[in-house]
Amino acid sequence: MIFFIRSYIADFDARMGKYFDALSEAGVGFRFIGWNKDGRQVPDRPGFHYFSRRARLGAGWRNAVALLQWNTHVFRRLVKERRSVSVVHAVDLDAGFSSWLFCLMFRRPLVLDLYDKYTAVRGIGGFAGKALDFLERTIARSAALTIIASADRFSQHGLEPGDSKVLVLENVPSAAVAPLVPWQAKKPWNIGYFGVLESRHRGLEDLLAACRGRPDVRLHVAGYGHLAPQFSAAAEAGSNVHYYGAMESEAGLGLMAKMDVIVGMYYLSVPNHRYASPNKYYEHLMLGRPLLTTAGTPPGARVEQDVSGWAVAEGEASLTQWLDGLDPEAVMKRGRRAAQVWDERYASYYRSHYCGEYVMRIRMLCKGGRQDGR
Structure with a gap:
């Protein structure tokens, strides 16, 4: 079972939806642990669990206590579900840290999906920024698979372009929505x-x-x-x-x-x-x-x-x-x-890269990871 960890609501994350669709089509089971930061109503989906502590989007260090509680919650939840966990797929450092600790302790493969560089998005500099960059880089280099959204980001994350454990997956839609035709642009x-x-x-x-x-x-x-x-x-x-x-x-x-x-x-x-x-x-x-x-x-x-x-x-x-x-x-x-x-x-990117390369990598990690559930 693949466990996705993301400090967000799954239904509002298009990239996450592509992973779900690709794995569902391939018959690979998954669950999701997310963070409902503003207490909104979310669809009740089997295998989807949300941490409900309130936090403000973009509040930076003012969310430090909530972030600590979130990471503690993720770690405990993974430990509780460990017999079902084959691979952990964590998005960004705020989900990656607790997932990394769990995977180290219980010997599970970690997929670190770097949507963005954590400090760059939040404007964190100085000593704290350098420490977080070092931690993010350490987790990315030690993960069984690290995913980045563009080949332009190798240098930003301190990763080597030739590293076979790094997969570039661009944010290409699955083409579920067709253009509206006919179309004639005019005022207004x-x-x-x-x-x-x-x-x-x-x-x-x-x-x-x-x-x-x-x-x-x-x-x-x-x-x-x-x-x-x-x-x-x-x-x-x-x-x-x-x-x-x-x-x-x-x-x-x-x-x-x-x-x-x-x-x-x-x-x-x-x-x-x-x-x-x-x-x-x-x-x-x-x-x-x-x-x-x-x-x-x-x-x-x-x-x-x-x-x-x-x-x-x-x-x-x-x-x-x-x-x-x-x-x-x-x-x-x-x-x-x-x-x-x-x-x-x-036009064929989703099928070749998400349904193809990504699913193949996940299956390989499931086969190579621990399967005894201990």
Whole structure:
């Protein structure tokens, strides 16, 4: 049995859903231990267990006590379930530490899935940052398998490109949502964002300010986080903003399929955004819709190279200038190019890499790991 550990809700994690789907198709059993940080209602699924201690998203050191309790809870839960554990698949350092200790003590294979570099996302520097980086690097190098989201991240995580125990799995969707056709981009532009509503570093506050009140724009937003009240209030004010609340992956992608432009900005105020390998880059290709992103980031470089979207400077003024210059031909041309890139490079990626390489590695670890349950 594979035990997934993630300090998040499984239903809002598209990458986690791909692992579940690939393993289910292969007939490999799994369970999930997660953290419901804001006490929201989550679907009752067999084998899914949630730690319910409240914590604020992005609160940093203010969550230190809750983080300690979370790691203690994970370790105890794994010990309790140890007879069923064949492999532990942990996401990021906040789930990886307790999982690593368990795997050392009970001799189970550990899969460390580095969605992001822990300190870079949270802005942790100084001695504490160096200590956490060392710990993350140590766990990554000692894990039976370490997964990273892009080949650009080998150096960031201190890993060797030729290491056979490191697997690159890009955040490519499983193509469960088809593009909406026929499609004709025209004013008012339907601009969409689906994801975590962070108060800073993602440009969402600038997006709202640039779009609100414009008769030529309809802004559609789905997700939850610090800015949810602001988007909700803007929608209730009867403006051109539409807020849908939190949505599961398939529903959110279905909404984005109806847009003219998909937004995914990554301000460089977060150092980790220099290594961004976001779902939204691959989603815009799958859905055949152009992406608006940030200049100076990997997705920005890619959309400019492929002419599948726009990479603009940070700030409300840049977004306003971009909106003023939009025309139907440019939107349609970039959307068609996005769909072409998807067909050429990524249409079969999920089957070959998630259903293929990942499942094969997991099966090998299950066979090579301890099976006596002690």
